[in-house]
Amino acid sequence: xxxxxxxxxxxxxxxxxxxxxxxxxxxxxxxxxxxxxxxxxxxxxxxxxxxxxxxxxxxxxxxxxxxxxxxxxxxxxxxxxxxxxxxxxxxxxxxxxxxxxxxxxxxxxxxxxxxxxxxxxxxxxxxxxxxxxxxxxxxxxxxxxxxxxxxxxxxxxxxxxxxxxxxxxxxxxxxxxxxxxxxxxxxxxxxxxxxxxxxxxxxxxxxxxxxxxxxxxxxxxxxxxxxxxxxxxxxxxxxxxxxxxxxxxxxxxxxxxxxxxxxxxxxxxxxxxxxxxxxxxxxxxxxxxxxxxxxxxxxx
Numbered sequence: 001x002x003x004x005x006x007x008x009x010x011x012x013x014x015x016x017x018x019x020x021x022x023x024x025x026x027x028x029x030x031x032x033x034x035x036x037x038x039x040x041x042x043x044x045x046x047x048x049x050x051x052x053x054x055x056x057x058x059x060x061x062x063x064x065x066x067x068x069x070x071x072x073x074x075x076x077x078x079x080x081x082x083x084x085x086x087x088x089x090x091x092x093x094x095x096x097x098x099x100x101x102x103x104x105x106x107x108x109x110x111x112x113x114x115x116x117x118x119x120x121x122x123x124x125x126x127x128x129x130x131x132x133x134x135x136x137x138x139x140x141x142x143x144x145x146x147x148x149x150x151x152x153x154x155x156x157x158x159x160x161x162x163x164x165x166x167x168x169x170x171x172x173x174x175x176x177x178x179x180x181x182x183x184x185x186x187x188x189x190x191x192x193x194x195x196x197x198x199x200x201x202x203x204x205x206x207x208x209x210x211x212x213x214x215x216x217x218x219x220x221x222x223x224x225x226x227x228x229x230x231x232x233x234x235x236x237x238x239x240x241x242x243x244x245x246x247x248x249x250x251x252x253x254x255x256x257x258x259x260x261x262x263x264x265x266x267x268x269x270x271x272x273x274x275x276x277x278x279x280x281x282x283x284x285x286x287x288x289x290x291x292x293x294x295x296x297x298x299x300x
Contacts, residue, residue: 006139010135017146018041020037020150020248020249020251023245023246024037024249025038028162029082031082036160037156037157040156043078044146045142048068048141048144048145051067052138064141068147069108069112072107073103075148076101076159077100079100079159082160083159084096093164095161099237103152105187150255152252153249155252161241172240175240179238182230185226185233190223192215193215193223193226196211197216197223200213210273218290219290219291219295219296220290221293224261225295231256235249235250266293
């Protein structure tokens with residue numbers, strides 16, 4: 001990748017995160033004297049840059065996915081603890097525990113799954129050339145820091161809000177129930193589809209074949225559908241805390257959708273699948289009848 005492109009990509013990531021953090025920080029907690037959303041953006045990039053140094057020095061991408069999960073988990077714990085210490089001044093913020101717990105559960109499950117997968121395979125082919133180029137590799141880690149912050153930003157807003165009412169309003173309860181339902185459904189879909197694909201690959205007779213059973217008969221990428229739904233759920237939970245410029249944090253589920261459907265998720269996997277099974281009539285039929293993302297009941 002050209003040097004200018006790599007540097008530009010890193011700078012745009014930092015500027016975008018900073019812009020959103022500044023607009024959404026008003027009226028929230030401060031951490032170490034820094035407005036909370038700005039602190040979260042700095043923390044996310046910093047953790048990724050630290051692990052980038054290790055990854056570049058040892059020429060390894062093994063901890064790339066795990067670093068994202070570590071950032072989600074540690075940031076959630078920081079905000080939960082900060083909220084607890086702020087009870088005397090602002091009162092307890094239940095969103096910090098509710099949303100923080102959801103994100104920790106999701107990050108532990110996904111992070112351990114991805115880390116074990118790359119360890120079993122031995123390498124991630126996406127990084128073969130990338131990790132040799134300092135600025136290209138740095139941009140990738142910076143984009144991962146942006147991914148954590150933007151994906152989590154709606155939840156972070158709710159978790160760091162202050163001066164909440166002592167009890168939830170009907171609107172807050174409605175959003176909490178609806179959002180939690182979305183999260184549970186999305187998380188369940190992601191877990192089930194990942195497990196189904198893992199079992200499929202462990203069967204030696206399936207070597208070289210593509211999966212089209214279970215949830216994979218309803219969608220070509222059910223795990224990504226679940227991911228989008230669960231983050232939409234968190235944004236719905238946070239909705240009552242948004243006002244004015246703070247509505248910009250609704251970029252969170254939109255960013256997840258854009259990232260998975262236009263950038264690093266589905267496009268890469270679709271190209272890889274097309275190369276492997278371009279002449280497979282069964283695959284051509286599967287692709288024709290099965291939606292790329294949203295669920296559709298398979299025909300009998």
